Amino acid sequence: MTTTTTTKAGTESAFATALVRMSHVVQYVFADVSREHGVTPQQAQLLCVLTGGPIGMTELSRLLHLEKSSLTGLVDRVERRGFVTRVSHPRDRRACRISLTPEGARLGEKVHGEICARLDVLGDEMPEADRLRIATALTGVVARYAT
Amino acid sequence: MTTTTTTKAGTESAFATALVRMSHVVQYVFADVSREHGVTPQQAQLLCVLTGGPIGMTELSRLLHLEKSSLTGLVDRVERRGFVTRVSHPRDRRACRISLTPEGARLGEKVHGEICARLDVLGDEMPEADRLRIATALTGVVARYAT
DNA sequence: CCTCCTTAGTTCGCAGTACCAACAGTTCGT
DNA sequence: ACGAACTGTTGGTACTGCGAACTAAGGAGG
Numbered sequence: 047m048t049t050t051t052t053t054k055a056g057t058e059s060a061f062a063t064a065l066v067r068m069s070h071v072v073q074y075v076f077a078d079v080s081r082e083h084g085v086t087p088q089q090a091q092l093l094c095v096l097t098g099g100p101i102g103m104t105e106l107s108r109l110l111h112l113e114k115s116s117l118t119g120l121v122d123r124v125e126r127r128g129f130v131t132r133v134s135h136p137r138d139r140r141a142c143r144i145s146l147t148p149e150g151a152r153l154g155e156k157v158h159g160e161i162c163a164r165l166d167v168l169g170d171e172m173p174e175a176d177r178l179r180i181a182t183a184l185t186g187v188v189a190r191y192a193t
Numbered sequence: 194m195t196t197t198t199t200t201k202a203g204t205e206s207a208f209a210t211a212l213v214r215m216s217h218v219v220q221y222v223f224a225d226v227s228r229e230h231g232v233t234p235q236q237a238q239l240l241c242v243l244t245g246g247p248i249g250m251t252e253l254s255r256l257l258h259l260e261k262s263s264l265t266g267l268v269d270r271v272e273r274r275g276f277v278t279r280v281s282h283p284r285d286r287r288a289c290r291i292s293l294t295p296e297g298a299r300l301g302e303k304v305h306g307e308i309c310a311r312l313d314v315l316g317d318e319m320p321e322a323d324r325l326r327i328a329t330a331l332t333g334v335v336a337r338y339a340t
Numbered sequence: 341c342c343t344c345c346t347t348a349g350t351t352c353g354c355a356g357t358a359c360c361a362a363c364a365g366t367t368c369g370t
Numbered sequence: 371a372c373g374a375a376c377t378g379t380t381g382g383t384a385c386t387g388c389g390a391a392c393t394a395a396g397g398a399g400g
Binding site: 235236263264266285287288 | 364366
Binding site for chain 2: 065068165172177
């Protein structure tokens with residue numbers, strides 16, 4: 047399908063470019079904060095997700111967009127560090143739910159808070175209205191992706 | 194179960210949350226498009242950066258936020274696939290510049306175009322003015338990060 | 341009870357990512 | 371010419387992520 051869809055110069059989109067750049071900044075902030083706390087970004091993300099309560103592997107793999115086989119290793123490493131534990135399901139002996147240890151909960155909250163703080167700083171010079179408008183618009187974009 | 198942490202701390206920032214979610218969407222789009230073209234996201238990003246012209250390793254490592262040692266391997270793998278070549282600098286025998294092969298240039302353009310297209314689709318239901326405002330605001334945020 | 345099918349999570353092998361420390365070769369300042 | 375500074379590489383380690391094959395445990399239906 048090498049149709050003449052003008053894949054040449056017509057692809058200059060300030061909107062898309064801004065989104066991509068923004069994404070990079072978020073990644074860097076995430077990486078910086080994670081590193082300062084001695085975990086990898088993926089491990090930090092796992093902790094953040096779990097602050098909402100224990101979750102099973104299958105559900106977790108859906109939330110993190112990871113294959114279950116990838117998740118096993120990730121949980122292994124985080125468990126080895128003492129931040130989560132596998133809690134066996136009382137009714138279903140196959141299943142387990144990943145639960146934060148007190149230490150893991152503390153770290154998760156801290157990392158989450160710091161990431162939010164650093165991102166907020168980036169927007170604290172624009173009017174509150176603009177900030178709100180961006181948040182709303184981006185949320186709409188995210189919702190549209192799920193379609 | 195639901196820990197009802199709504200009355201917890203004041204670290205609930207819709208702005209930061211929206212940025213993080215948006216970042217994930219961009220990551221997924223990037224991953225999808227890259228995979229469909231048989232390269233990894235990192236390799237695709239390298240190709241995209243190089244569409245602006247050949248760049249040396251040191252400069253490239255700054256652009257991609259990678260250690261030079263990490264970059265060596267990345268360039269190796271992309272070179273093995275035939276998408277880039279190391280061109281030795283005529284004046285400085287230490288340096289080399291990474292240049293796209295015709296095939297690499299084609300792939301880079303294609304990937305870049307498709308990523309932009311898919312991101313644009315996510316915003317094509319909001320008014321042009323809003324889209325522009327978001328782009329401008331986000332660009333400002335990105336600029337502020339560099340500070 | 342006993343198959344058959346599904347689900348939950350794991351194991352294994354592989355390719356890739358990324359860091360750090362140490363290194364070789366080159367360039368350049370003095 | 372000597373040493374500092376720079377360019378890119380190597381080697382070693384840990385982590386990421388996938389797919390295929392697997393074990394164990396539900397959940398029908400006969």
